[in-house]
Structures are given as structure tokens and as C-alpha cells.
Amino acid sequence: MRYWLMKSEPTEFSIDDLEQRPNQTEPWDGVRNYQARNMMRDDMKAGDGVLFYHSNCTVPGVVGIAEIAREAYPDATAFDPEHVHYDAKSTPEKPVWLMVDVRFVRKLQRTISLAELRDQPGLEGLPLIRRANRLSVMPVTEAQWAFILSLE
């Protein structure tokens, strides 16, 4: 089993939105970065743990836990010219972009903020806290997972 951190802008899709979805499950569409796509395609398995991270908001940080509910499959929003995530490179015959389904597990009792994570000795290797990191999906080691959740 692997662990991940996935970013979402709460104004677009928040941990509360996920909790309220039918089956508490949501397709994670809109990933348009090859590195993130490759990790989803090659390494994400059903049951993997996900730290749900709120970005671009008042207090960016980890706000909840989710899990991978369905492994990578074509992101249909790329096929729709009307959709904001449309990409002409991707077709149903040769899909370029993939998504996974994510299922709600629980909210954290409090937000573990980016600022707090930056202050932790031992998290230096976490891609999230590298300067200006823009990956929206990134791996988290089992030790990092346990350590971050121990801060709760």
C-alpha cells in the first residue's frame, strides 16, 4: 500500500464536498501534468491512502484523509470542447489524461497547515514543501504519512 498527497482548491472541490458526494466518492478529474498522470497510472492502487490538501486558500494544508477507490481510467472531461479541462490532444480512442476515483475516509480534527509542515524537522524530503512546488499529486512515504498524522 502506498500513500499520496492530493491538492484541491477548496473553492473548486473541498473535503466537505467529498464527504457529501453519493458514496462519498468523486472522480479526480483535471490533472494535466505528465508527472502526476504517470504516478496515477503506474503507482496508484485501490486502497492507497490520500492526504487531502487544500491549496490556494486562507490556510493551505492537510484537511482530511481519503483513499483511492478506483484506479486510473480516461478523464472524459478532456474530450469535451465545452469543458474547462478540454484538451484536443486527448481522444476516447487515445486518451492522454487519466483520473482516479477518490473516496472520503475522514476529516482531520484540525488543519495541519503548510506553514506547520515546513517547520517540521524530518519532512525535508516531502515534495510539498520544496519551494514553489506545483505538483498536484505527489507520493508520501509511510513514515511521512504517520508523522504528519501524528501532528493532528
Next chain:
DNA sequence: GCCAACGTTGGC
């Protein structure tokens, strides 16, 4: 294949 221009991310 290089690299400047451009667009996006995301913290602050």
C-alpha cells in the same frame, strides 16, 4: 535541439 515567450500554480 535550443531557448524565449507565455500560461499556470499557488503561497503570501
Next chain:
DNA sequence: GCCAACGTTGGC
């Protein structure tokens, strides 16, 4: 709203 970082695009 600003802007640094960085991925992508496209001219050459």
C-alpha cells in the same frame, strides 16, 4: 493582487 517558479509551446 503580486510574483516566483516552472512546465509547455513554437519559432528558428
